[in-house]
Amino acid sequence: MSERQSWFKIFIRSGVAKAGLALLLAIVIISLYTLATYPLDYGIRIWNNPRIWADNPQLVPPEWVDTFTDRVMVKHIVLSTKKVDRTENVLGISYKVYEIKYNLVYDGFPKYLIMKLANITLHDEKGAVLFLNVTRPDDKKITIILFTESPPAGSKLPISLYSKDYKIMFLSRDINIAPNLCFYLINYYNISMDPDDVRSIGYEKIIFGVPRLENNSYVWEPLKGKYKFSLYITGNPKDSVGEFKMIFGGEVYGFMGTDDLGRDLAQGLLFGFPVALAIGVVTSVITTAIGTALGIISGYKGGKIDEIVQRVSDIVNNFPVLPLLILISFVVSRIPNFPRLLAIIGALVAFGWAGLTILVRSMVLSLRSSAFVEAAKAIGASDRMIMFKHIFPNIAPFVFAQMIFFTPSAILAEAALSFLGLGDPTIPTWGQIIQQGFEGGAVFNGYWWWILPPGILIIIAAVTFVFIALGMEPVVNPKLQER
Amino acid sequence: MRALRYLLIKGVSLIVVLFAVLILTAVLFGATGLSDKVLRAMVNEEVRAISQSLAQQFTDPEEFQHAIEEIKTQLEISYGLDKPWYMRLPDLVRRIIMLDLGNSKCIYSFSGSTKIADIIIERIPITVMLVTTATILVFIIGLVFGVWLSTKPGSLRDRVVSLYAAVSYAFPTWWLAMLLILIFAFYAKLLPYGGMLSENPPKEFFPRLLDMMYHAILPVLTLVIALSGSQIYIFRSILVSTAQEDFVTVARAKGLPENLVMRRYIIRPSLHPILTNLVLGLAGSIAGAILTETVFNWPGLGRLYYEAILSVDEPLILALTYVTTLVYVVARFVLEILYILVDPRVGYE
Numbered sequence: 001m002s003e004r005q006s007w008f009k010i011f012i013r014s015g016v017a018k019a020g021l022a023l024l025l026a027i028v029i030i031s032l033y034t035l036a037t038y039p040l041d042y043g044i045r046i047w048n049n050p051r052i053w054a055d056n057p058q059l060v061p062p063e064w065v066d067t068f069t070d071r072v073m074v075k076h077i078v079l080s081t082k083k084v085d086r087t088e089n090v091l092g093i094s095y096k097v098y099e100i101k102y103n104l105v106y107d108g109f110p111k112y113l114i115m116k117l118a119n120i121t122l123h124d125e126k127g128a129v130l131f132l133n134v135t136r137p138d139d140k141k142i143t144i145i146l147f148t149e150s151p152p153a154g155s156k157l158p159i160s161l162y163s164k165d166y167k168i169m170f171l172s173r174d175i176n177i178a179p180n181l182c183f184y185l186i187n188y189y190n191i192s193m194d195p196d197d198v199r200s201i202g203y204e205k206i207i208f209g210v211p212r213l214e215n216n217s218y219v220w221e222p223l224k225g226k227y228k229f230s231l232y233i234t235g236n237p238k239d240s241v242g243e244f245k246m247i248f249g250g251e252v253y254g255f256m257g258t259d260d261l262g263r264d265l266a267q268g269l270l271f272g273f274p275v276a277l278a279i280g281v282v283t284s285v286i287t288t289a290i291g292t293a294l295g296i297i298s299g300y301k302g303g304k305i306d307e308i309v310q311r312v313s314d315i316v317n318n319f320p321v322l323p324l325l326i327l328i329s330f331v332v333s334r335i336p337n338f339p340r341l342l343a344i345i346g347a348l349v350a351f352g353w354a355g356l357t358i359l360v361r362s363m364v365l366s367l368r369s370s371a372f373v374e375a376a377k378a379i380g381a382s383d384r385m386i387m388f389k390h391i392f393p394n395i396a397p398f399v400f401a402q403m404i405f406f407t408p409s410a411i412l413a414e415a416a417l418s419f420l421g422l423g424d425p426t427i428p429t430w431g432q433i434i435q436q437g438f439e440g441g442a443v444f445n446g447y448w449w450w451i452l453p454p455g456i457l458i459i460i461a462a463v464t465f466v467f468i469a470l471g472m473e474p475v476v477n478p479k480l481q482e483r
Numbered sequence: 484m485r486a487l488r489y490l491l492i493k494g495v496s497l498i499v500v501l502f503a504v505l506i507l508t509a510v511l512f513g514a515t516g517l518s519d520k521v522l523r524a525m526v527n528e529e530v531r532a533i534s535q536s537l538a539q540q541f542t543d544p545e546e547f548q549h550a551i552e553e554i555k556t557q558l559e560i561s562y563g564l565d566k567p568w569y570m571r572l573p574d575l576v577r578r579i580i581m582l583d584l585g586n587s588k589c590i591y592s593f594s595g596s597t598k599i600a601d602i603i604i605e606r607i608p609i610t611v612m613l614v615t616t617a618t619i620l621v622f623i624i625g626l627v628f629g630v631w632l633s634t635k636p637g638s639l640r641d642r643v644v645s646l647y648a649a650v651s652y653a654f655p656t657w658w659l660a661m662l663l664i665l666i667f668a669f670y671a672k673l674l675p676y677g678g679m680l681s682e683n684p685p686k687e688f689f690p691r692l693l694d695m696m697y698h699a700i701l702p703v704l705t706l707v708i709a710l711s712g713s714q715i716y717i718f719r720s721i722l723v724s725t726a727q728e729d730f731v732t733v734a735r736a737k738g739l740p741e742n743l744v745m746r747r748y749i750i751r752p753s754l755h756p757i758l759t760n761l762v763l764g765l766a767g768s769i770a771g772a773i774l775t776e777t778v779f780n781w782p783g784l785g786r787l788y789y790e791a792i793l794s795v796d797e798p799l800i801l802a803l804t805y806v807t808t809l810v811y812v813v814a815r816f817v818l819e820i821l822y823i824l825v826d827p828r829v830g831y832e
Contacts, residue, residue, distance in 0.1 A: 016649070318500045318815075322773060323788075323807040324507070330792060330800055331511050408653055416774055419657055420792055434658060438778070443661050444676060446669045455658035462653030470649055 007397065007475045017471025023464040031274035042271055043427045047263065055247050056262030057111055061449045063252045074106040076250030080116075082243050088232070095232040098244040102227045104137075109204040109222055111249035113171040117231075119242020120167070122151050123158040128235025134207060137225025142184045142207060145169070145177050158238070166245070172203055181206050191218070257449035260440045265433065269453060272430040276411050276461050279341070279429075283348045283410035288403035291353035292395070295360025296387050300368055309357065316354035324351060325413060329422035340424035344417055348410050356402055363395050401472035408462035415458050430454035486823050493819045497812045502576075504808045508801055509575050513568030521797045524588075526558045584802040589794045590787070599802045603784070607810065609679065610783030613699065614772050617706035622761055624711045629718030630745065636723050644715055651712030657774035660705045664778070667701060674701050677780035702779045706772065717760045718753075725753045758822060784810075 011017050039045060046052055057076055066073040085099035104110075115132060122128055127150025134142050151159045161167070171177060178195035181203060185191040189211060198206060201220065208227070209220035231244045256266035298309035325347050332343040367373060368391075376386050417423055418431025419438070437443075437450035512518040534551050541547035563571040578585075584599035592602040632641050667674040675681070679698050685691050725731065726749050734748045735741075776785030784807065791799040 016646075314496060315500050315503050318497065318812075319504060320808050320811040323804045324504065326773075326788060326792070327508055327800060327804045328511065331515050331517055334517055334795070334797075335515060412653070412655055415655055416657065419655075419774060420777065420789060422792065431655075434661070438661065443664050443669065443778075446665065448665060451658075451661055452665075455655065455662070458655055458658065459650070459653050463650055466649045466653050 010475050011471050014471045014474065016467040020464050020467025020469075020471055023460065024468065027273060027277060027461060027464060030270070031277050034270050034274050038267075038271055041426075043425075047268060047271070047428045048425070050261055053258075053262040053264070055114060055116075056258050056264065057249045057251070057253055058258060058260055058262045059445075059447055059450075060111075060251055060253045060258050061447075062255055062257040063250075064255070065252060065449075071107045072105065073252045074108045074110055074248075074250050076253045077102065077110075077248040078245065079248075080243055080245035084240070085230070090232075093234055094237065095234045096240060098231040098233075098241055100229040100244065100246050102229060102246065102248060104208055104222060104224050104227060106224075107222065108251060109202070109208050109220075111204070111251055112247075113204060113207075113249070114247040115169040115171055115231075116166040116245040116247070117169075117241055117243065118162050118166050118245075119240075120149050120161045120233075121158055121238075121240050121242070122149060122161065123236035123238045125151060125157065126235070127151060128233055128239045130231060130233045130241075133230045133232065135228040135230070136207075137223055137227065138210075140184070140188050143180055144171065144207070145174060145180065147176075160242070163242075166243075172249075175199070177203055185211075256453055259433070259436060259450055265449065265453070268428045268433050269430065269457060271428050272433070272454065272457060273461075275427055275429050276414075276458070279345060279414045280407040280411040280461070280465065283345050283352070284403045284406040286345075287349045287352040287406055287410075288356060288399060290349065291356030291402075292360050292392075292399050294353065295357040296364050296391055296395075298357065299361035299364030300383070300387055300391060306361075310361070313354035313357040316351060317358060319351055321351045322413075322416070325417060326420060326422065329417050333422055340422075341414075341427055344414055344422075344424070345410075348413055352406060352410075356399075356406075359402070360395060360399065363398065364391055367391050367394055397472070397476045401469055401476045404465050404472065405469040407465040411458065411461055411465075430458050490819060490823070494816060497816055501808055501812050505576055505579060505805055506572075508804050509572055510569075512797070512801060513572065516568075517797060518568055518571070519564065521588075522562045522564050526555065526562060526564065529558055530555050579802070579805055584805075585798050587791075587799040588796040590790055590796055590799055599799055602787070602799070603802065603806050606782065606784045606787050607806075609781070610772060610776065610785060611810075613702055613776070613781060613783060614706070616699065617703050617710065617772075618761065620703065620707050621710045621714050624707065625714035625718040625761075626750075626757070628711075628715040629722050630750070632715070632719040633722035633726060633749075636719075641719070644712075644719070648712040648716035651709060654709055655774075656705060656709040657778050659709055660702070660775050660778035663701050663705055677701075677778070679782055698781075702775050702781050705775050705779075714760065718757055721753045721756045721760075722749055725749050728752075755822060758818065761818075 012021070055078070060076075063073070063075055079100045079102060081098050081100055083098075084096050086097050088095045088097050120128070120130075127148055129146070129148050131146040132144045134144060136142070149161060151157060151161070175195075178198045181198045182193055182195055185193055185198075185206065191211060201218075205220040208222055210223045211218040211220055213219075229246055231241065233239055233241055254264050254266050256264070256269055259265055259268075294309050294313070298306045298313075325344070328347040329340065329344055332338050332340050373386060373390055376390050381389075414423070414429065415431030415434070418429050419435045421435055421439075423429055423432045423435070425432070431454070433454040434451050437447065437454075440447070440450065442448070442450040509518075512521075530551060533554055534547075537547070537550065541550065559565055563574065582600055584603070586597045587599050587602060590602060591597055593605055594601070596602070628644065632638075632644055635641060664676055668676045675698050677698075679695055680691070681694050681698075684694050731744060731748050734744045739748075772783070773785035773788050775781070776783045777789040780786060784803065788800070788803055790796075791803060
């Protein structure tokens with residue numbers, strides 16, 4: 001074991017080291033991608049902003065769950081158009097028509113329907129009439145809803161309504177729709193129902209389904225195919241709609257599903273990568289630097305300094321870390337606008353250095369009396385020179401392995417604090433997602449997609465560093481035995 | 484005599500740890516202004532209570548106001564609010580050492596008391612029960628598997644277990660707890676989601692004990708899975724290195740039966756380092772127990788922590804930090820005594 005440059009070869013020989021390095025590479029790449037594509041204030045501006053997630057289905061599993069069933073689950077679809085599809089003449093009145101085509105390929109009905117409109121421009125005081133029509137794959141037509149828009153009294157014309165916020169029509173709960181669907185049912189199927197029945201069945205089943213009589217009641221089966229949603233507007237010929245948007249609520253969402261606010265969990269999990277990496281690496285680097293420096297000074301200088309450092313590190317090393325971490329993050333959480341994550345990292349460093357100091361000191365003690373240190377002293381090298389140039393390189397592999405080994409414990413500690421509700425709410429982390437899931441009853445309701453993936457990611461991140469540390473062992477140990 | 488001196492030194496250093504934690508927490512609360520805030524709130528609460536009872540005795544509102552002001556100033560002096568926080572420190576430290584932990588803000592004991600000492604004392608046995616059971620199981624599992632592996636170091640089973648040990652180090656215990664609830668309570672419906680007793684627990688002793696054990700299965704299993712990986716690995720390594728000692732070779736050469744060699748020549752000398760590691764494991768399990776109890780709603784100290792955090796009960800959290808440290812320090816001291824009993828050499832180093 002004399003060639004120093006071969007340490008990487010020794011390291012990479014083991015299977016765990018290869019696995020660890022591959023995982024680390026993946027984590028770093030994902031982190032870099034996230035940092036490049038997500039804003040740094042993502043947590044405050046997007047993740048914690050409920051309005052951004054308002055249209056999403058809540059508490060639905062990921063899209064790929066239906067690979068385990070023989071049913072094709074309804075995906076969440078958002079469609080929008082900004083341009084006029086055609087103008088149409090109905091009974092002598094000219095309409096502008098905006099059209100959205102929705103393809104139902106699933107074994108189910110959309111969970112809900114939302115229509116959003118922006119920039120409705122009006123040129124006349126009397127306003128405009130709008131209505132939403134759907135043409136089904138079987139060519140049956142339903143007029144879903146009809147409504148008017150008029151400019152506020154005394155406003156300057158032309159005026160553009162809903163230029164800041166969408167006009168949101170939650171169609172699934174709009175009581176005005178029920179009579180229209182009753183009319184449709186009697187017209188095409190000769191089924192007579194009152195609006196209350198229609199509402200209890202659910203509009204989506206009637207719009208997207210076909211009734212079948214079974215034991216004196218109707219069973220609705222989804223009708224697959226292309227649906228054309230047409231928005232008609234008439235009034236002044238120049239009146240127009242800036243954007244026509246339809247949201248078809250899914251039973252499944254995205255790659256990782258959603259939480260109770262409809263947040264896309266994939267985004268939160270992705271943002272957790274750079275955060276976890278930063279917490280782990282920053283904490284372990286600072287902790288190791290302090291621990292090593294104090295250990296070298298203590299062991300090399302001896303005397304009073306050694307005595308003090310050893311006493312203090314012995315005490316700190318015996319601290320019950322988690323209760324103190326809880327206390328510190330709790331106190332910090334009571335101070336408004338305090339950068340909590342930094343405080344947590346600071347506390348982890350403050351309680352983490354002592355163990356390493358004790359180990360490094362004992363190694364330095366045996367190095368201090370070795371021949372090469374004596375020789376360096378004899379030729380008049382300064383203390384600092386000897387500590388940096390002669391002692392440190394000898395313990396470097398060990399220190400490096402310790403640094404890697406400390407990384408997962410920092411990641412795990414932050415996750416644990418987050419789980420207790422003491423995390424930094426401005427930055428989404430995996431631990432916080434699990435905590436929100438736990439609080440949101442994920443365990444008792446079986447929302448596994450809310451709590452399992454973040455936990456698996458914490459384990460993967462931690463295992464990565466454990467594997468690398470294990471791979472370091474054959475590099476570190478022979479050197480130790482040599483002394 | 485030497486053993487006694489050794490214990491004395493260990494004891495003093497652990498007491499220093501206790502003091503250091505105490506002062507650290509007191510400074511933390513004082514320097515951030517949190518202790519002032521808490522005391523002010525207590526004073527205001529008392530003033531409100533007094534003013535309600537005094538309201539009838541005064542007819543002149545001005546006089547009443549004056550009396551209330553006076554009471555408030557007196558209370559502030561008695562709480563030490565007229566002095567800066569660092570002047571209150573010695574008194575606070577003295578009170579906590581005497582276990583005069585004050586009253587909680589909003590959490591009650593099972594019997595309805597707000598005295599923190601009452602709240603904590605009834606929770607300690609509940610936690611100790613859980614952690615002790617898990618630790619004993621981990622010790623047995625560690626020893627059995629450690630011995631099993633140490634007879635064939637480097638074999639496939641040895642490598643599999645060491646990989647398991649590495650991975651289990653990376654497991655967040657509390658997440659494992661949730662996973663187990665999902666599997667055994669939600670999907671399999673075999674075990675309860677949490678709590679220590681059923682909603683209407685049986686009154687008689689033995690059925691009640693059984694009910695409690697039924698509820699303890701998952702939390703204990705969680706702690707055992709989380710801790711056993713590393714303990715098995717450590718036990719195994721210690722046993723392997725002892726097995727290479729000369730006196731083991733001599734014992735074998737004498738023709739002693741293998742299980743006697745294992746028992747008397749390998750396990751016995753290994754017990755000391757094994758216990759050392761169990762102590763460290765115990766320290767870890769106190770931390771793990773805080774989170775495990777939280778997930779399982781196991782009403783011990785750990786769950787109390789969580790409840791105190793949720794309801795922002797500052798005095799209770801301060802007291803809990805101190806008491807946990809105390810429990811930790813006492814547990815370590817007890818194990819130091821155990822060392823000496825197991826290995827008389829300790830005192831003579």
